[in-house]
Amino acid sequence: MENLPTPVITIGLNLNNRNFDYSMEELNNLIIANHMESVETVTQKLDHPDSGSYFGKGKVEFLAQLIETTEAETIVVNDELSPSQIRNLENQTKATVIDRTGLILEIFANRAQTREAKLQVQMAKLKYQLPRLRTSASQRLDQQSAGGGLANRGSGETKIELNRRTIEHQINHVRNELKEIDRSLETQSKQRLANEIKTVALIGYTNAGKSTIMNKLVSQFGKNEAKQVFVKNMLFATLDTNVRDIRLPDNKQFLLSDTVGFVSELPHSLVQAFKSTLAEAANADLLIQVVDYSDPNQELMMETTAKTLKEIGVPDLPMIKVFNKADLTDSQFPSREGDNLIISAQDESSIASLVDVIREKLFANYVTQTFLIPFAKGEIVNTFNNKYDVQATTYTGEGTQLVVNLPENEVARYENYLEK
Ligand SMILES: Nc1nc2c(ncn2[C@@H]2O[C@H](COP(=O)(O)OP(=O)(O)OP(=O)(O)O)[C@@H](O)[C@H]2O)c(=O)[nH]1
Ligand SMILES: [Mg+2]
Structure with a gap:
């Protein structure tokens, strides 16, 4: 029990x-x-x-x-x-x-699963403790003076000094370990940059449904649909950043990341500690802010999100707002207003409209062109089929004619084969 x-x-x-x-x-x-x-x-x-x-x-x-x-x-x-x-x-x-900070740190400490999250929380906790050492130290001094003598005061102070040095030592240790992890993450994201894969980050207030949306997209379009993330009706269910490969049926690919949710006055030491995890959002091509549409405090939650993004140092990136959990309200869903959506993560057509908006925002620079590829250049046909959306293929006497939807800046590479 x-x-x-x-x-x-x-x-x-x-x-x-x-x-x-x-x-x-x-x-x-x-x-x-x-x-x-x-x-x-x-x-x-x-x-x-x-x-x-x-x-x-x-x-x-x-x-x-x-x-x-x-x-x-x-x-x-x-x-x-x-x-x-x-x-x-x-x-x-x-x-x-x-206090509020101590409480949030405790929750994070209990939730952290991966080594990185654990280290980040530990770092935040140590930094929170350092200036507060005085609390227990002065208490000890108070007790000693209450005991009548000043004789022990010196040893009390040495203890504070010792504690301080222990904590500073631990901070250095944790910092070094985090640096190691950070380096390997950096290599990963550099790789992505080199591959020019677009990235999308789910962000927003905790418990809004970010991980649920992630799972829906992964199960429909994930390269590995079994890689589901943890979902639960509680604050801070997610503490680790999870990144998944998404490949839409028309070959459009992007990386989707899901990360820690926000709450107002997220302790500064935590925000600092989680900066590298949250960097995933800072580097995204598109942010999807998930809002719990059934919550009467949604306006304030959006303000909290905006404030937190600023604190992490996320620049002004393209962002769409997804008002989720509409099934718990009287509103019609899915419905779209500009780039914003009212949806329910539990509803299939909602997920389809979300994908439509992502596709529009992310692949706006795509154009549809017709190419005639000589039979001798079969590798280009393969590239088109693997990387882009090939909308029609016709075999002619001169080669293969393809109608392809591809990034505008890639067209030049195949200019010789463009059909005029
Ligand atoms: N009724 C309803 N429940 C939803 C919907 N989307 C998510 N939920 C539920 O809301 C709760 C929180 O969902 P999560 O996906 O874990 O939320 P999150 O934004 O990832 O939360 P954190 O990781 O804590 O920041 C879970 O119990 C979900 O089942 C929805 O569209 N409708
Ligand atoms: Mg989550």
């Missing part, structure tokens, strides 16, 4: 922010994703966080009472706190305090 979720108290400051309710809802989803359950939610309206203890004095006292009277022993905070805020809150409430 599975363990029951850990009871916690969630708290958040409302700084007159229009996104406040949404961010509290998101926090609750993050809590569920971390196998916790909120037994009580406490919010406060303030102009700015209390620099000492985040909440004001009265509210902190109220929290201390709640910790005493409920089964919860942990407080989860909707913002990233300073080390001293965490320390003060912990001292005053006698609870364990986890």
